Amino acid sequence: MQSVLNHQFTLQTLALSDSLFRLSMFPTGGKPGSGLNRYGMIDDLPEFPTKQTRSDTGVSLSAGATGLDVTVSAEPVFTFRAGGKDVLCGRVQALPNGTFVLELDLSDGERLFGLGDQTRDRIEQRGTKADLNVRNVASYVPIPFLMSTRGWGVLVNTTFRHAWDVGASDTNKVRVLVPDRQFDLYLFYGPDFKTLLDRYTQLTGRPALPPKWSFGLWFICRTQANDFEVMSDAANFRDRNIPCDVIGLEPGWMEKSHDTSVDKKWSEQRFPIPPWGWTGPFNFFNALKRMGYKYELWLCCDYDVSFEAERMIGNQVEIRGKKLHEFLEDDTEKDPHFFAPITHDPYTKPEEGWFEHLKKFIDQGADFFKQDGAWQICDHPNRMWGNGMTDEEMHNLYPLLYSQQMVEGFKNYTTRRPVGFTPAGWIGLQRFTGTWTGDTGGGAKTLVACLNLALSGHSLVTCDMEIITKEGIHYGFLMPWAQLNSWDYFRHPWLQGDVLYPIFCDYARLRSRLVPYVYTYAHTAHETGTPMMRPLVLEFPDDPKTVNVLTEWCLGRELLATAFSDQVYLPAGKWLDFWTGKTHVSPEAFKYDIPENRGGGLFLRENSILVLGPLVQYVGQKTDRGFELIVFVEPEKSAVFDLYDDDGVSFEYRNGKFTVHSFRANFVKNVLSVQAPEALKIDTVTAYLAQKPDRVRFNGKGATFTWSADQNFLTFTP
DSSP states (O other): OEEESSSSEEEEEEEEETTEEEEEEEETTSOOOOHHHHTTSSOOOOOOOOEEEEOSSEEEEEETTEEEEEEOSSSOEEEEEETTEEEEEEEEEEOTTSOEEEEEEOOTTOOEEEEEESOSSOSBOTTEEEEESOBTTTBSEEEEEEEETTSEEEEEOOOSOEEEEESSSSTTEEEEEEOSSSEEEEEEEOSSHHHHHHHHHHHHOOOOOOOGGGGSEEEEOOTTOOHHHHHHHHHHHHHTTOOOOEEEEOGGGBSSTTOOSSOOOBOTTTSOOOGGGSSSTTSHHHHHHHTTOEEEEEEOOOOOTHHHHHHHTTOOOOOTTTTOOSOOOTTSOOOGGGTSOOOSOSSOOTTSOGGGGGHHHHHTTOOEEEEOSTTTTSOOTTOBOTTSOBHHHHTTTHHHHHHHHHHHHHHHHHSSOOOOEESOOOTTGGGTOEEEOOSSTTSHHHHHHHHHHHTTTOOOEEOOOOTTSHHHHHHHHTSSSEEEEOTTSOOOGGGSHHHHHHHHHHHHHHHHHHHHHHHHHHHHHHHHOOOSEEOHHHHOTTOGGGTTOOSEEEETTTEEEEOSOSEEEEEEEEEEETTTOOEEEEEEEEEOOOOTTOSSOEEEESSEEEEEOOOOSSTTOOOSOOEEEEEEOOTTEEEEEEEEEOOSSSSGGGGTOOEEEEEEEEEETTEEEEEOOTTSOEEEEEEEOSSOOSEEEETTEEOOOEEETTTTEEEEOO
16 A cells, blocks of 8 residues: 655555565655665565555554554554554654654563674663664674564664664664665564564575585684695594584685785695696695585675676666777877776776686685675775665675675586675575674674574574684584684694693584584574574573573574583473483573583483484595484473485475485383484484383384483483
8 A cells, every 4th residue: 555645755555474564655756675675685575465444544454363554644653463462553754854763662571682793792682772784893794673572573674874772762662763765664473583583584585505514614724824734734634533524715825815806816825736737636625625625715805796786687787988989080199098987996897797706716616705804894985886876875785795696606607505604794694695703703792693693584603613712612513603713823623732622522523413403403494594593582482581691592492502601591391411411400590510521511402302413524424324313301201303304515405305304202101212214324322211211112123222320311222
């Protein structure tokens, strides 16, 4: 429904589903939307059928049990309804200076989450102010999406820098100031946070599903490393039986450090590859491949990617300078020096996309590129971009276009699944890429960043693992991705001394065995929008004690990890200490005695089956080893786990070429029954039970088991 508010603005209200509405104010004669719609970061959904009631003062839209009432006067006032109740009331005002003001009413006790990585002090946002703008270190991935314990979510569709006051000035109001040409708001309803994230990512894109190998350990060599040091690092991991899947190179791989041009080449000093050796089997990157590694190259970019963005949506781009007269009058002296346009952008070739010059490195075996913050997080106040946007509109959009072109370019060129890797982003980043927490290390603050991103629809996260502490190793290996970056230093595991080195090895081997489990939850995120790394408030929304827990997270459903504190809170239920086998009955808050050779807590949720894969040195390595099942089930209860698998590299899973391996266990009438797929080799089953069972059955047949009375667990070999 559209109505003219005045001669200047038109108001539009739409239902896009039975739980999603859109409210827009835009200049009369135009249309709503931002660069996010233009370039596919927000999907343009068709209008959903509704019952509409008009009056002299406004309109009421009803879509199933959800509705939106808008009163049109000098400024629109709206009420968002669900299940016969008002869940959100608000108003929009257009100020004379071109700023729009959104005001939302809050209820007592209402809790608010989201807004991306723009604060690392808390995850509950009520009482805060937020400056949403991509900035180095301070605000890498701000996301103007907020959701409430009352069941509503709001997305402010803009790429302009803008401000949120989330109950800071007035505890009962959210105020958002948007200096845009138009105002565009999406309103979501969902009974819980997982449903809201599902609906948000239906609109802005599901989290990407990268190749399976990306969930193994990454080691990023020193920027000063040469080909010999790179190969020595790679050989050290294999010789020491430390699983590792990726070897990465920092800026030193390039002849010119931090080369933002499309003319970059390998450093002849550090990587002296003879002219005949680029495609032969004996250069260093082919040797890495034979050892089972993938390899990554560091990038920085100050290229104008907006030219390619326009081409990707089918627009012809008029490239400045191409329509010049090549010749003057016959009797006039000709000097070609003064015909080319002069710009402040010495890098961009408007007729050539950024990805084009990377193809030669992919031909040499590069599996992905690290899109460093330089210079994509910088303001360009005097730049007019090729798509006609000023930097006010383009700054927060740029990281999205950069990531989009990287992953789409790789996919189209190789037909393989890409790995996108960047520190910066905005709305919709999750559909293209994963992130690390930038140049901020791997401490407690980065954990809060990852929790806030999870509550904003983003799933694939990691940090620069802090290897000189037990806590940093523990945390770094129990994230969706595990990355160790040597950068300018010597962060090699074997250089960390007699205490930390064996701890690192233990975690690396656990990580290798967790890859099938982690990959399953990567696919869950890809299908549902529920992130892999889950704040406790997301997994246990009815527990008020979880609303601002900053040192714990769930990795998938079954595992709960703690870091950077010995104070632990476990939500209701029973929890198995993965390190000691001790059972905790919760809800319980306690001081945790972290084992000497560990860096934090790891707990298995009751009525769970944890599937651990075989220990391999890299994903896809052939082995005769099988899986181990860890079962933690209560009497008269059952546990289930569906392990997802596919070829790990192609897009054939979209055509139904995948497998779901179903595991089941129950402990009924003092008989433990375990079912596992016949197609998988199971080496060991370990079951933690409240009491010794009378019998154990595996796939319908009796099994002989060994019982440990001290710790109440049994083991058997199928």
